[in-house]
Amino acid sequence: MILIDDQEVKDGSISKTEKPLMKKKEQAKKKAKIPKVKGKSILDFLSFRRIISEDCIATTYGVTDYFEMEQVAVKNGTKEDRSTAIEEFWDFLRIMGFDCKFVCTSNATDMTENIENAKRRFALTEAIDTPYIKEEKEYALHQLDYINNNYMTDEVYLQIFADDEKELKEVQGTVLSTNGTFFRVKRISMARKVKLLHSLHNMGDTTITGTPYTGNDKEGRPKEAQRIVDKKGYDPIFISQIQPMGNLNTKDPQVIQTNTGHIKTLHVTDYKQKGNPPFYGDNVFKFRNTTSSIDIKNIDKTDEEFTRSLNRSLGEYEDRVYSSKDKISRKNAQNAYQELDKTVDTILEDDEAVDLIHVRIYLNERTKEALDEKEKEVKNRLKKYGFHATCFIDEAEVEYRALFVSYSENQKQRKRKGQEIRALSLAGSYFFNSAKLIDANALYSGYTLYGNGLVLINQFFKDRSRKSYGGFYVGNQGFGKSTEIKATAKSNRLLGNNTFMFMVSNESETFVKASGGLHFDAREPRINPLQIYPTDVDIPTNTIKDKQSLVTNITKMKIILSMAADLTRSATNASQKYLTQFYHEWIDNKRLAIDEITQYDPEQYPLYSDFRERMKKFLISETESTEKTLIKDIINGLDIMIDSYGDIFNSYTAFSLAEQKLVAFNLESLLNIQDSEVYNAQYFNLYNMVYSHAVRIGQQEKHLYLTNQKSAQDIIYTDIVSDEFHNPIRSENIELLKQMDRNNREGRKIFIGQHYAVHDINDCFPDTDANGNMGPISKAVMNLYKLSTYRYIFRQDSSSLPNLERVFGKEVSKSDLQAITKLEEGEAHLNIKGTLNIPFKREISKKDNKIFEGSI
Incomplete structure (x- = not known):
């Protein structure tokens, strides 16, 4: 019997002050001799010792690291894509001269973290929730709970091994260099790795709740834990998180008993040598509710034994x-x-490799009877495809521990030659087809178009690959683009984040008002363009730069004046000088402080009419004829602007976004004004007001986070959505595009995301010539798209494919681009920049379909 006892770990974590007291108790008990249960220490059983860094875990044999395989449903793709996928896997196998292991898991989808996050985030806005929002929060939790109890998730991880950190970095570099279109590995956080190790040591049990402990050599750990690391080389807190809970024993020569059931290891011993179909790994390596491992060792072709x-x-x-x-x-x-x-x-002679492999399938069931049934099921399926597996007697422990060590290390424990297989033959097994996307802080979004994968996406999820929060939507009318915008806004509202939408219809009004938000005609809000908003933030100190904000806002005033008054370039340039002089005079006369210029009441700022009066005085005092002409042009422009559109541009700010979670501006009435410059000017004005508000929120959230008053999980984010984005592109609102580009780069640092939506990607590049040379509008739009993390592509016509290819490059395969022309209503191809491609269908309820006033 093997009893794995964690007493050694517990003893190691006892503080020095507790030991004398314990010693006395032990002496008192000496007379009563109780026989100890003999068994192995948990440290004898576990291969892992401590975390060295985010990318390195110390083991008894050296160091190791885990990657997650990005899964793509390429099996359903074109012949060209299927061939490419196998070739990319083949390239990996030929390049990898180091031992590695693929671990395939198929377990119940764990929604614990999602449910905990949802409950915590839902509580943020309980006081202002409408009946609709309350009902939707309950329904969202119901969905997560249903998934938690009814859905299985397939995941594939890659484990690599090395003798030390230096060698591990070399192996990591080799692995990452093999990334292609369909064979992609991605780094995962140490927290994910700890959860993975816990689940592999506790098959069939629940995962770790909350954020796991990740104390390490580089960033430090608690003092007592470090003392044990220094003395014995292991971290007791880390060990306690990943160890088998409730001990293990092997009374049965083939079965390991856990606290929740039984584990049996089947070892694949006979392999079908010829005639395996492409992607045969899905049938041989992956089974429902099991864990499989594929250990790989590259054979040295110069080795004498290999030649013999x-x-x-x-x-x-x-x-x-x-x-x-x-x-x-x-x-x-x-x-x-x-x-x-x-x-x-x-x-x-050729660049082919030969590998030795061991394939193990770990069965885990609650009862022995269920375990026997599972064994029959797996063996029958293997036999169907020409493979056979057996369970080695009296090797239960060695086979289980093989799940965590390299091929070479396992050979030291039980020498057994693996199956020789050509790299190309193994590559043909390509078993990374179970596409899915589950963000730990997301609500249910939909399902993949191929396979049975789930999609739970949150634009404000952040990991080592996803660093910013913005994106864009492209899709023909009636195929779900607007519904996706509103569904994302709804998720943000439920989770306590902010969304500000620029729309070109009132179709979002029902949804916004049902959510407790505000819906406006974009001409209605009274927003003074001459008010100084906090636009510039010093990121390191997280403070508003008032002086710089003044300069930025004066430039903004010049731009709005130039647009609305249709000034010439010379008059526009001159207006900046006069606005600057006027504003500094205003500050002095009103005894305002430049260092607090963003903090005054709306009535303390000037209006364009005040500026016009000052310009008239400039005109009287000016003697140079050319300059007098420019001043007259500015005054004439101000007359038109104030007299015709004073309700828009010449009023004190009487509108506030404070405490608002969801606001929509309908730009339709502005588009109906014949003068497109007025539309451009007010859109620019509204956008700057919204972004400035988002800056204030982001600055406050960052301060709370940096001062440990708020955790990363509780940060409030802001999303700014621009629907019908082809309108500012067509009206050549270059200043708006440039401002969005600048904000896109800086906003992520203070938790701001931006989204843009268009019908046709071709509308985005109006000044691109036949040779592909881009004008300023196209360049500005391309910059926005290139910096966007989330790219939702709904149905597009074949005529749009060249520009889609221009935007995405090699990130989206040609077959996926072709498939975009066949997408149906509600279906989208989601490309997450540098990370993932996943075709999925957004699922919404009948109630939301009605309240969204969409077509899905």
Whole structure:
């Protein structure tokens, strides 16, 4: 019997002050001798010792790290894509000269973290929730709970090994260099790795709740834990998180008993040598509610033993030719010999590799009866595809521990030669087809178009690949683009984040008002363009730069004046000088402080009419004729602006976004004004007001986070959405585009995301010539798209494919681009920049379909 006891870990974590007291108690108990249960220490069983850094875990044999495989449903793609996927996997196998292991898991989808996050975030806005929002929060929790109890999730991880950190970095670099379109590995956080190790040591049990402990050599750990690390080399807190809970024992020679059930390891011993179909790994390596491991060791082709093995094999096949008793047998033997001879030539002369592999399938069930049934099911399926597996007697512990160590290390524990297989043959097993996306802080979003994967996406999820929060939507009318915008806004509202939308219709009004938000005609809000908003933030100190904000806002005033008054370039340039002089005079006369210029009441700022009066005085005092002409042009422009559109541009700010979680501006009435410059000016004005508000929120949230008053999980984010984005592009609102570009780069630092939506990608590049040379509008839009993390592509016509390819480059395959022309209503291809491609369908309720006033 193997009893794994954690007493050694517990003893190691006892503080010095507690030991004398314990010693007295032990002495008092000496008379009563109780026999100890003999068993292995948990440290004898576990391979892991401590965390060295975010990318390195110390083990008894060296160091290790885990990556997650990005899964793509390429099996359903074109012939070209399927071939490319296998070739990319083949490239990896040929390049990897180090031991590695693929771990395939298929377990119940754990929504614990999502549910905890949702409950915590939902509580943020309880006081202002409408009946609709309350009902939707309950429904969202119901969805997460249903997934938690009814859905399985397939995941594939890659484990790598090395003797030390230096070698591990070399292996990590090799692994990352193999990333292609369909074979992609991605780094995961140490918290994810700790949860993975816990689940592998506790099959069938629940995962760690909350944020795991990740204390390490580089960033430090608690003093008592560090003392034990220094003395014994292991971290007791880390060990306590990943160890098997409730002990293990192996009374049965083939089965390990856990606190929740039984584990049995099947070892694949017979492999189908020829005729395996592409992607056969899905049928051989992956089974429902199991864990499988594929250990891989690259054979050194210069090794003498390998050469002798090839000679021996060729000799055996040659003997069969001569020993055959009839012509048919001889012919078959000759064909087999010739095929082997070609294979040997390929291995020795070409860039082919040969690997040794061990495939183990770990069955985990609550009862022995269920375990026996599962074993039959797995063996029958393997047999169907020409493979066979067995369970080795009296090797339950060694086989289980093999899940965590390298091929070479396992050979030291139980020497057993693996199956020799050409790298190309193994690559043909490509088993990374279970596409899914589950963000730990997301609500249910929909499901993948291929397979049974779930999609739970949150634009404000952040990991080592996803660093910013913005994106864009492209899609023909009626195919779900606007519904996706509103569904995302709804998720943000439920989770306590802010959304500000610029729309070109009132179709979002019902949804916004049902959510307790504000819906405006964009001409209605009274926003003074001459008010100084906090636009500039010093990121390191997290403070508003008032002086710089003044300069930025004066430039903004000049731009709005130039647009609304349709000034010439010379008059526009001159207006900046006069606005600057006017504003400094105003500050002095009103006794305002430049260092607090963003903090005054709306009535303390000037209006354009005040500026006009000052310009008239400038005109009287000016003697130079050219300058007088420019001043007159500015005054004439101000007259038009104030007299015709004073309700928009010449009023004190009487509108506030304070305490608002969801606001929509309908720009339709501005578009109906014949003068597109007025539309451009007010859009620019509204956008700057919204962004300035988002800056204030972001600055406050960052301060609370940096001062440990708020955790990362509780930060409030802001999303700014621009629907019908082709309108500012067509009206050549270059200043707005440039401002959005600047804010796109800086906003992520203070928790701001921006989204843009268009019908046709071709509308985004109006000044691009036949040779692909871009004008200023196209360049500005391309900058926005290139910096966007989330790219939702709904149905597009084939005429849009060249520009889609221009935007995405090699991030989206040609077959995926072709598939975009066939997407149906509500279906989208989601590209997460540098991370993931996943076609999925947004799922919404009948109630939301009605309240969104959409077409899905």
